[in-house]
Amino acid sequence: MQQQVQNIEFNSSLNPLKQIEVTTNVHKFGGSSLANAQCIMRVVEIIKDNATLNDFIVVSANGKTTDQLFALFESTDNKEQFTVQLARLKNTQTALIHELLDSSQASKLLQQIDEDVAFIDSQFTNSFKNSRNDVLAFGELWSARLLATVLNQNVCKANAIDARKVLILDSTNNFQLNEQLSKQNIVLEKSANQLNILTGFIASDEQGNSHTLGRNGSDYSATIAAHLLNAKNVTLWTDVNGVYSADPRIVNTARKLFRLENSVAKELGRLGNPILHANTLNPLTTHNIHLNVASSFAPQDSGTEIGAFGEIAKSEISVTHNNELIKIDSNEFTAKILEQINTRFQPIYQCQNKTCIVISQQFADLALQYLQEQNINLTTKNVSLIAVVGYQIANRGEIKARFKRALKHTDIAQFVGSSNGHSLLAFFEHESSVELINKVHSQVTKDSRNIGLVIAGLGNIGKRFLEMLPQQLSRVPALENVHLVGLASSKQALINTDGIEVSKALELFQQDSLAYDNQLLLDWLSQHPYDELVLVDITPSEQFSNLYQAFFEQGIHVISANKCAGASSTATYKKLLSTQYNTGSQWLVNTTVGAGLPVNYAINDLLNSGDTINEVAGIFSGTLSWLFSNFDGSLAFSQLLLNALEQGFTEPDPRDDLSGLDVQRKLLILARLAGFELELEDIDCQNLVPNSLIGLSVDEFLGQVNLLDQYFANKLQEAQQQNGCLRYVARFSKTESGYNARVGLEILANDHAFANLTPCDNIFLLTTNWYQDNPLIIQGPGAGRDVTAGGLHSDLVNLCRELAVKTKEVEIKGIN
Numbered sequence: 001m002q003q004q005v006q007n008i009e010f011n012s013s014l015n016p017l018k019q020i021e022v023t024t025n026v027h028k029f030g031g032s033s034l035a036n037a038q039c040i041m042r043v044v045e046i047i048k049d050n051a052t053l054n055d056f057i058v059v060s061a062n063g064k065t066t067d068q069l070f071a072l073f074e075s076t077d078n079k080e081q082f083t084v085q086l087a088r089l090k091n092t093q094t095a096l097i098h099e100l101l102d103s104s105q106a107s108k109l110l111q112q113i114d115e116d117v118a119f120i121d122s123q124f125t126n127s128f129k130n131s132r133n134d135v136l137a138f139g140e141l142w143s144a145r146l147l148a149t150v151l152n153q154n155v156c157k158a159n160a161i162d163a164r165k166v167l168i169l170d171s172t173n174n175f176q177l178n179e180q181l182s183k184q185n186i187v188l189e190k191s192a193n194q195l196n197i198l199t200g201f202i203a204s205d206e207q208g209n210s211h212t213l214g215r216n217g218s219d220y221s222a223t224i225a226a227h228l229l230n231a232k233n234v235t236l237w238t239d240v241n242g243v244y245s246a247d248p249r250i251v252n253t254a255r256k257l258f259r260l261e262n263s264v265a266k267e268l269g270r271l272g273n274p275i276l277h278a279n280t281l282n283p284l285t286t287h288n289i290h291l292n293v294a295s296s297f298a299p300q301d302s303g304t305e306i307g308a309f310g311e312i313a314k315s316e317i318s319v320t321h322n323n324e325l326i327k328i329d330s331n332e333f334t335a336k337i338l339e340q341i342n343t344r345f346q347p348i349y350q351c352q353n354k355t356c357i358v359i360s361q362q363f364a365d366l367a368l369q370y371l372q373e374q375n376i377n378l379t380t381k382n383v384s385l386i387a388v389v390g391y392q393i394a395n396r397g398e399i400k401a402r403f404k405r406a407l408k409h410t411d412i413a414q415f416v417g418s419s420n421g422h423s424l425l426a427f428f429e430h431e432s433s434v435e436l437i438n439k440v441h442s443q444v445t446k447d448s449r450n451i452g453l454v455i456a457g458l459g460n461i462g463k464r465f466l467e468m469l470p471q472q473l474s475r476v477p478a479l480e481n482v483h484l485v486g487l488a489s490s491k492q493a494l495i496n497t498d499g500i501e502v503s504k505a506l507e508l509f510q511q512d513s514l515a516y517d518n519q520l521l522l523d524w525l526s527q528h529p530y531d532e533l534v535l536v537d538i539t540p541s542e543q544f545s546n547l548y549q550a551f552f553e554q555g556i557h558v559i560s561a562n563k564c565a566g567a568s569s570t571a572t573y574k575k576l577l578s579t580q581y582n583t584g585s586q587w588l589v590n591t592t593v594g595a596g597l598p599v600n601y602a603i604n605d606l607l608n609s610g611d612t613i614n615e616v617a618g619i620f621s622g623t624l625s626w627l628f629s630n631f632d633g634s635l636a637f638s639q640l641l642l643n644a645l646e647q648g649f650t651e652p653d654p655r656d657d658l659s660g661l662d663v664q665r666k667l668l669i670l671a672r673l674a675g676f677e678l679e680l681e682d683i684d685c686q687n688l689v690p691n692s693l694i695g696l697s698v699d700e701f702l703g704q705v706n707l708l709d710q711y712f713a714n715k716l717q718e719a720q721q722q723n724g725c726l727r728y729v730a731r732f733s734k735t736e737s738g739y740n741a742r743v744g745l746e747i748l749a750n751d752h753a754f755a756n757l758t759p760c761d762n763i764f765l766l767t768t769n770w771y772q773d774n775p776l777i778i779q780g781p782g783a784g785r786d787v788t789a790g791g792l793h794s795d796l797v798n799l800c801r802e803l804a805v806k807t808k809e810v811e812i813k814g815i816n
């Protein structure tokens with residue numbers, strides 16, 4: 001959370017950014033994010049929403065400017081072509097300036113552009129001999145100056161910094177960063193209480209010569225700056241909304257990886273991942289700096305976070321491929337040559353016997369030139385790579401086996417594990433086909449998605465659900481990627497994005513849980529780093545069920561034992577269903593009626609198969625079933641009620657059973673499921689709680705529970721006089737004009753189907769078009785710890801099966 005600090009001066013006439021002290025964050029915007037005036041204004045909005053004063057903003061050149069600057073060097077023998085290209089560059093910049101700035105702000109920048117263009121023009125005559133990097137630097141310089149001026153005009157004070165005054169490379173040490181000098185410089189150059197806009201991509205040496213940090217070097221500039229500034233976060237704002245489990249342009253089941261372990265991200269970069277470049281992560285490893293990849297086109301999406309994470313993030317697997325590699329074989333590599341290759345050309349692979357290396361084609365010319373100078377005999381070959389990457393994946397036998405299975409019948413040239421253990425590499429002497437990459441991805445990831453599980457309510461049923469969880473997770477394949485990440489009671493919550501050890505969950509909850517309120521819970525849930533989040537509501541709380549709307553809006557799936565939302569007003573219920581439908585979140589409510597009995601599923605199946613429900617009747621309360629089956633006068637009614645409470649059948653407040661409210665809610669849930677629209681009040685309900693016991697607390701009620709006894713003794717006598725028995729019955733039937741619905745105490749004949757249940761059993765009698773004369777009956781225990789917790793587990797498995805086949809259309813700006 002960002003820290004608010006008072007008393008820092010800022011230009012109050014402008015829309016101020018949040019002001020913070022101490023921590024600096026670095027935001028880097030790539031060329032496509034700054035391609036035109038609209039993009040730049042979008043970046044300004046992102047900065048307003050996400051940056052704080054004293055942050056560093058690192059920029060690439062606008063759009064294709066760097067490509068166009070490179071193109072100038074190809075026209076050194078054609079002045080006419082050169083002039084046209086230079087004019088195009090100038091026009092792009094002047095148009096941006098005019099579009100974005102007031103005339104007073106624009107004039108200074110326009111004058112600078114004129115001077116810069118004149119300088120570039122002057123270099124044509126000497127074929128850019130010594131000024132190549134100076135010319136390339138203009139891309140980032142223009143971009144930084146423009147953004148700083150736009151921010152000054154619209155948001156807050158901003159200061160453009162030429163990175164050549166800051167980042168100094170050591171010409172005596174392979175042009176490595178001179179850290180000490182660069183650190184001093186960045187402190188000197190940065191302006192306090194302003195935004196500092198640093199040019200990406202460029203640096204200089206001690207003599208003041210300009211250098212570039214290679215293609216995509218701006219990411220590297222950003223992480224270097226973060227390292228020098230001891231920053232907390234670096235966000236790479238780009239045109240994709242994260243790192244995917246494979247290139248989403250060719251693998252349409254690729255899923256976004258919300259969190260990547262540092263070493264895995266580094267390995268992806270090393271192997272040529274198009275988003276994480278090889279050098280980018282190097283400066284981050286010494287401090288605990290978080291790196292985020294996010295889309296400037298969809299800033300509200302959560303991107304990929306890279307850092308030191310625990311087991312869940314470490315279990316992520318991805319597939320990367322690279323068709324632009326070159327394999328160099330030689331028996332004459334010496335240790336010294338290999339060392340040079342390692343430092344200068346970032347080899348992807350080096351064979352154990354040191355007779356071959358594989359490097360990216362990007363370095364091929366330079367590497368071959370270097371090897372020629374060493375006078376060694378070698379052969380070269382173009383190769384391609386498919387790599388499976390994951391934390392210590394080389395030690396995960398089952399992944400290796402699946403990868404090999406996918407490669408069966410291919411003419412693979414070599415299959416090896418990387419020396420760091422984080423990747424398995426398959427090399428081919430031809431381009432890897434799209435089909436093969438898809439096959440490998442599907443085999444090794446099994447298209448699985450990480451599912452976070454949050455349990456709210458750790459009482460009677462919640463505890464049992466939790467007890468059953470370890471065995472379920474290890475036994476049921478559909479739950480393979482389910483991770484317990486949150487626990488909540490009414491006042492305390494424990495949230496751990498790295499997962500809560502299931503076998504010690506209650507213990508950890510007792511030790512580490514913190515006080516929370518609904519807003520805090522919602523804030524956390526809205527930022528969860530999982531593909532899917534499932535919340536199991538095992539509370540009796542209406543107030544908690546009021547959060548469902550927000551859960552569904554965020555795409556969170558809900559499994560309810562809590563009946564409040566299912567029995568809420570028609571308006572609320574309909575809104576929940578439509579939100580849930582629109583966001584694709586699922587809502588499973590099987591245990592709200594009949595505990596683990598599959599009555600909800602049966603009604604759904606009948607409707608899906610074209611049947612119509614005409615009547616629903618039965619005994620829907622385990623507690624009332626148990627009480628009236630056992631109530632023969634030998635024990636007082638109150639004594640039996642306390643026994644039911646003890647056995648976990650009753651609601652937390654047993655008056656919810658006795659009042660009929662629980663049965664009324666269940667009948668409403670079933671009637672709605674059957675397609676009828678009605679309110680709770682439309683169901684006639686007989687309340688068995690005398691007025692004198694209604695307003696009391698649960699404890700007070702239990703203290704005076706014997707006040708129930710006389711009434712029920714009388715009722716029992718009445719039933720016995722009629723040769724019948726007492727049962728609390730729910731009845732719903734369709735009529736010509738609508739429906740009849742009531743729940744209440746009835747005297748039934750002793751041979752009635754509802755009269756001969758095992759105590760605690762529920763019975764549901766469904767009369768439908770197809771089950772007309774001989775209604776469908778579902779009967780069995782309808783309350784209790786095991787059957788209810790078991791029913792919730794059944795919902796969880798069904799939900800996870802459904803989620804496993806869910807494939808999301810990958811939406812990436814600039815791609816589709």
Ligand SMILES: NC(=O)C1=CN([C@@H]2O[C@H](COP(=O)(O)OP(=O)(O)OC[C@H]3O[C@@H](n4cnc5c(N)ncnc54)[C@H](O)[C@@H]3O)[C@@H](O)[C@H]2O)C=CC1
Pocket residue numbers: 456457458459460461462488489490491538539540541543544561562563591592593595622648649650651652782783784785788
């Ligand atoms: N007992 C049974 O056989 C069945 C129960 N159910 C339902 O299961 C739910 C739980 O029942 P029990 O475990 O018996 O209740 P309980 O009273 O033993 O436990 C309820 C738990 O919910 C927590 N809680 C209450 N308000 C909360 C809130 N606002 N936020 C987070 N947590 C909150 C409490 O701290 C407690 O941990 C109820 O909705 C009940 O209707 C459903 C089917 C069968």
Ligand SMILES: N[C@@H](CC=O)C(=O)O
Pocket residue numbers: 592593594595620621622623624649650651657662782783784
């Ligand atoms: N109290 C309820 C519990 C299940 O919903 C019952 O007794 O049926």
